[in-house]
Amino acid sequence: MNTLEDRAREIRRMVIKMIAGARGGHAGASLSEIDILTALYFRVLNISPQRAADPSRDRFVLSKGHASEGLYCTLAAAGFFDPELLDHYLEEGNPLTIHPTNKVPGIEVNTGALGHGFSIAAGMALGAKKSGASYRVFVLTGDGELQEGSNWEAAMAAAHFRLGNLVWIIDNNGLQLVSSVKETMGIEPLEAKLLSFGFDVKTIEGNNSEKVAGTLENLNYRGEIPHAIIAKTVKGKGVSFMENICEWHHRIPTGEECERALKELE
């Protein structure tokens, strides 16, 4: 139960159960990011439930806020709140809403309207730098999300202000809501773009939590160059019939599909 891979599999099971139970959510989008979140919360982030308000804690911003289920299940698995809350997802009065808010223990920023998280994260990193604080800031955006121009303003600012304490992780699954990123409005050549904006760029296997953790552990956070990680992922990762199928961005599994998915994730 202690390898990152085991944890990621268990968190995927939690996501499927949560979405099937609530009859709402974003299965494909959440499954895509689980290995990145597992690496962050179980290896990389200098944070714990007991230190949730410690000013020196690392910060994480889920800019692709529609994939909230992945974050909720990861936070519950990491002990930030009672996993029982997951069983009441989307019920009135539950802080676990379709898009994440900072009413949920462990969540820093309200997101869901795409294109905002990276700017907020850059501001947090600049704040740390100006005040001499040692915390690092990690932000996860989608790839379709990069069609929002605000990301590129944040990227310019990150390089200009030499935010070596900032890591921009891109969940590069190639799909967005109803179609591929390429057909909707392409973002390639992504690596060349990020390099030209002044980032230290690494392209990695984003559905391998060990590789993600190893990469993040070895970045130079004390330097002056902001980091960009192009995480090559598969939307719907871990459930064969959801993988790479756009419809599963937010389709709800039937009872039978839920059982099949959980079986695959045993």
Ligand SMILES: Cc1ncc(C[n+]2csc(CCOP(=O)(O)OP(=O)(O)O)c2C)c(N)n1
């Ligand atoms: C400003 C804004 N426009 C549109 C949406 C609706 N929307 C939700 S998810 C999504 C697609 C996101 O694709 P991507 O960034 O690639 O994320 P993925 O789910 O593939 O990780 C869209 C358009 C939104 N949430 N915010």
Ligand SMILES: [Mg+2]
């Ligand atoms: Mg995408």
